[in-house]
Amino acid sequence: MPRPIRALVSRAAISHNLSIARTHAPSAKVWAVVKANAYGHGIERVLPALSAADGIALLDLSEAQRVRACACQLPILLLEGFFEPSDLAIVDELQLTPAIHCWQQVQWLERAQLRHPLDVYLKINTGMNRLGFAVHEAKAAYQRLRSVARVRDITCMTHFANADGIDGTQQAIATFRSGVDGLPGARSLSNSAAVLLHPDAQSDWIRPGIMLYGASPSERQTARSFGLVPAMTLASEVIAVQDIAAGQGVGYGGRFKAPRPMRIGVVACGYADGYPRIAADGCPVLVGGIVAPLAGRVSMDMLTVDITHIEHAAIGTPVELWGEHVSVDEVAASANTSGYELLCALAARVPVIEVA
Numbered sequence: 444m445p446r447p448i449r450a451l452v453s454r455a456a457i458s459h460n461l462s463i464a465r466t467h468a469p470s471a472k473v474w475a476v477v478k479a480n481a482y483g484h485g486i487e488r489v490l491p492a493l494s495a496a497d498g499i500a501l502l503d504l505s506e507a508q509r510v511r512a513c514a515c516q517l518p519i520l521l522l523e524g525f526f527e528p529s530d531l532a533i534v535d536e537l538q539l540t541p542a543i544h545c546w547q548q549v550q551w552l553e554r555a556q557l558r559h560p561l562d563v564y565l566k567i568n569t570g571m572n573r574l575g576f577a578v579h580e581a582k583a584a585y586q587r588l589r590s591v592a593r594v595r596d597i598t599c600m601t602h603f604a605n606a607d608g609i610d611g612t613q614q615a616i617a618t619f620r621s622g623v624d625g626l627p628g629a630r631s632l633s634n635s636a637a638v639l640l641h642p643d644a645q646s647d648w649i650r651p652g653i654m655l656y657g658a659s660p661s662e663r664q665t666a667r668s669f670g671l672v673p674a675m676t677l678a679s680e681v682i683a684v685q686d687i688a689a690g691q692g693v694g695y696g697g698r699f700k701a702p703r704p705m706r707i708g709v710v711a712c713g714y715a716d717g718y719p720r721i722a723a724d725g726c727p728v729l730v731g732g733i734v735a736p737l738a739g740r741v742s743m744d745m746l747t748v749d750i751t752h753i754e755h756a757a758i759g760t761p762v763e764l765w766g767e768h769v770s771v772d773e774v775a776a777s778a779n780t781s782g783y784e785l786l787c788a789l790a791a792r793v794p795v796i797e798v799a
């Protein structure tokens with residue numbers, strides 16, 4: 444028998460979350476972002492739930508190939524474009540839509556022999572200072588792309604550095620407009636945080652990612668408050684129970700010391716499954732439907748929880764590490780990280796099961 448740990452992925456939740464994105468931007472088209480193997484959920488698994496999207500956005504050419512292998516004919520946006528000239532043959536063959544963020548990419552494009560018309564996204568840097576042309580270069584970059592014979596539609600895009608923070612998007616939107624005003628074509632601005640928190644940022648194409656999977660893009664607002672439903676449940680079982688005396692330690696280094704006699708449940712889930720090793724004592728874990736606080740350092744294959752108050756807990760009792768009752772964002776907060784990181788880090792050894 445395999446260990447009892449498994450991840451359950453709900454396509455219905457993903458379709459529902461996509462509809463929430465549409466509610467916030469009724470007139471926009473939607474790029475459903477599936478980079479990083481659909482934020483850990485599995486590209487092939489989530490595609491059927493995204494059939495109502497207008498396009499699929501990702502980074503990796505191999506992920507684009509996987510999408511096309513599923514017979515998905517939607518447009519595919521390459522969020523970082525291509526990485527070397529030879530990539531352009533695949534871009535052409537699979538008819539992908541690359542983001543163009545630097546002059547080197549423009550030059551590679553000018554020298555490429557393309558067989559099909561190519562739509563491109565012109566990426567403008569509005570303060571993230573990661574990828575994109577400076578605002579003062581936008582018009583020149585546009586003109587050079589315009590004069591590449593095979594280039595068809597040019598959409599201007601930017602990516603917000605602070606859509607989830609107090610600084611917001613206003614400054615970035617003003618910067619973007621100052622660079623691209625007057626240029627023809629569509630615009631694409633919003634990630635999940637902007638879709639949910641900054642309706643003023645509306646554009647022709649939105650690019651929601653994390654919200655599709657039912658986690659929050661904001662530390663200050665829960666996914667539930669946006670009406671999102673978690674797409675992934677990480678589930679396991681209790682595999683051992685220990686009765687310990689006051690003063691005894693639990694796990695490596697004895698980080699947790701029992702303040703009184705306690706029952707400790709041992710759960711088949713560790714950092715080699717993607718559970719964060721640095722999750723703090725007290726991090727919520729659902730055992731038999733009741734919240735049990737994490738007690739002791741997470742180890743590679745197991746973690747330990749205080750189940751003193753859960754009388755019915757025993758070997759085989761079901762455990763939810765994250766999902767409907769304990770949000771991945773709560774676990775992330777206990778580990779000083781974000782739900783994004785935990786979802787993407789689900790380990791390959793965890794079997795994934797599709798649920799309705």
Ligand SMILES: *Cc1c(COP(=O)(O)O)cnc(C)c1O
Nearest residue numbers: 476522602634635650651652653
């Ligand atoms: C990842 C990404 C998104 C989606 O971001 P979320 O915060 O997950 O919604 C949108 N646009 C770009 C350019 C990205 O890289």
